[in-house]
Amino acid sequence: xTTAMNRDDLVKISIMNKSYxxxxxxxxxxxxxxxxxxxxxxxxxxxxxxxxxxxxYRMPGRSELMTGLACQSRVLENMQLLQIPFFPVNKxxxxxxxxxxxxxxxxALYPDITRCMGCNACTETCPMEIDVxxxxxxxxxSDIEAVSIRSTGCTMCGLCAARxxxxxxxxxxFLLCRxxxxxxxxxxxxxxxxxxxxxxxxxxxxxxxxxxxxxPDELKxxxxxxxxxxxxx
Numbered sequence: 001x002t003t004a005m006n007r008d009d010l011v012k013i014s015i016m017n018k019s020y021x022x023x024x025x026x027x028x029x030x031x032x033x034x035x036x037x038x039x040x041x042x043x044x045x046x047x048x049x050x051x052x053x054x055x056x057y058r059m060p061g062r063s064e065l066m067t068g069l070a071c072q073s074r075v076l077e078n079m080q081l082l083q084i085p086f087f088p089v090n091k092x093x094x095x096x097x098x099x100x101x102x103x104x105x106x107x108a109l110y111p112d113i114t115r116c117m118g119c120n121a122c123t124e125t126c127p128m129e130i131d132v133x134x135x136x137x138x139x140x141x142s143d144i145e146a147v148s149i150r151s152t153g154c155t156m157c158g159l160c161a162a163r164x165x166x167x168x169x170x171x172x173x174f175l176l177c178r179x180x181x182x183x184x185x186x187x188x189x190x191x192x193x194x195x196x197x198x199x200x201x202x203x204x205x206x207x208x209x210x211x212x213x214x215x216p217d218e219l220k221x222x223x224x225x226x227x228x229x230x231x232x233x
Contacts, residue, residue, distance in 0.1 A: 014080040022075055028055055029070040032083070042085025048072045048127070051155030056162070057081035067159045069127045087158040089169040092176075101184040103142040110173055113139065115166040122160035122170050128153045132160050132170050139173055147174060148181035 010021040015035055022031035029043065044050035053070035057079045070083060092109040099105050107113060113136065122132035130153055138146045151174035161169040198204065211219070 011075055011077045013075050016082060024075065026075050027071055028073050028075055028081060029053055031075045042083050046071045049155060051157030052085055054085060054157045054159050055081050055083050067125050067163065069157060072127060084162065087162045089161050089172060091172055096179050096183050099180060101144050101180040103139060106139055106173060106176060109176065112168055113173055116168060117166050119165060121163045121165065125159045125163040127157065127159065128155060130154060135174060136170055139177060144177050144180055145185055147177040151178060
């Protein structure tokens with residue numbers, strides 16, 4: 001594949017400790033596929049939304065470990081990279097309807113949050129440029145709504161947890177705050193509860209069964225017709 005390209009257009013990188021020449025304009029994800037890797041996991045939306053394609057890499061001569069999302073980050077000459085689509089953390093189990101929207105509730109489920117050192121490594125790591133450290137501070141000050149707003153762009157990639165020296169998992173705290181805000185603080189949209197009742201009563205079961213029975217070509221045609229109707233409106 002590389003013979004069809006100008007050698008000047010290629011850069012040398014290391015993937016999982018093996019060297020490859022890849023297009024210099026490629027994202028890390030594109031470069032890995034160009035090198036023969038087939039994504040079975042760690043590849044979702046490909047647009048920086050799902051956070052499934054976390055990577056860490058190091059540049060020669062630099063001591064710090066760099067992070068990013070493979071679908072967003074461009075390859076660099078001589079970068080040494082490794083994909084980490086999942087980072088192990090301690091995730092609390094809870095029933096949202098039984099919780100209170102309070103900092104005491106967050107601390108009860110995640111008592112380690114008070115170990116935050118204020119080093120700001122989480123913020124510097126976040127590929128979505130969220131001020132993670134101040135989000136932790138807002139949780140400790142009982143401002144659940146502010147945290148919910150601040151963390152709206154969080155993709156749950158887990159890179160903040162991977163870089164935290166205190167072993168915290170800020171993205172899980174943010175998820176809990178958004179859930180508490182949506183369930184206990186903000187008022188539901190007027191159409192939500194009636195729609196939930198319709199779903200639970202089986203109103204859409206027949207339509208869902210019809211869609212499941214369709215083959216891919218039929219689904220594509222149905223989707224195209226639906227988009228055409230939207231344009232007419």
